[in-house]
Amino acid sequence: MKVCFLLAMTVALTIPASALAADDKEKALFIDGNCNNCHNLSDTTVGPSLIDIADKYRGDIEAQGKLEKKVRTGGSGSWGVMPMPGTRQSISDADIKVLVTWILAQKAKPKSDNKTDGQSGKEAK
Ligand code: HEC
Secondary structure (H helix, E strand, O other): OHHHHHHHHHHHHHOOHHHOOOOHHHHHHHHHOOHHHOOOOOOOOOOOOHHHHHHHHOOOOOHHHHHHHHHHHOEOOOOOOOOEOOOOOOOOHHHHHHHHHHHHOOOOOOOOOOHHHOOOOOOOO
């Protein structure tokens, strides 16, 4: 709980109030699950960016279930040869559902990659 509180404080202090969305819970899970080691909101790092994932599966009604399984067990081949590891059991299936729903809901990349608007880049770090 203490960690959650500190995390919430950090988020509150580092992003402008206007960007404080209702997705603090998802961001905390994303960090707790170490997803942020390999994924970032809008830049490809070890894994694809969350926006790229959302773009790839927009309109795919099977994406939610497919990606929940993939996050649970890991795998490769959708983006390249780099494998994603499975997720540890203390991140529950319900948590993974929340994460995948959140990832798939990411909005398309803004046309100008303007990182000073508080909308892009920072949030999923
Ligand atoms: C060690 C690095 C690493 C970590 C940690 C990691 N991922 Fe990934 N992730 C990857 C890689 C690499 C891919 C691309 C896999 C592929 O090409 O199929 C990926 C792909 C994905 C995809 C798209 C899968 C597909 O088939 O299109 C989702 C969704 C995803 N990750 C979510 C998460 C979530 C949620 C977490 C945290 C619980 C997480 N990842 C943790 C490296 C990672």
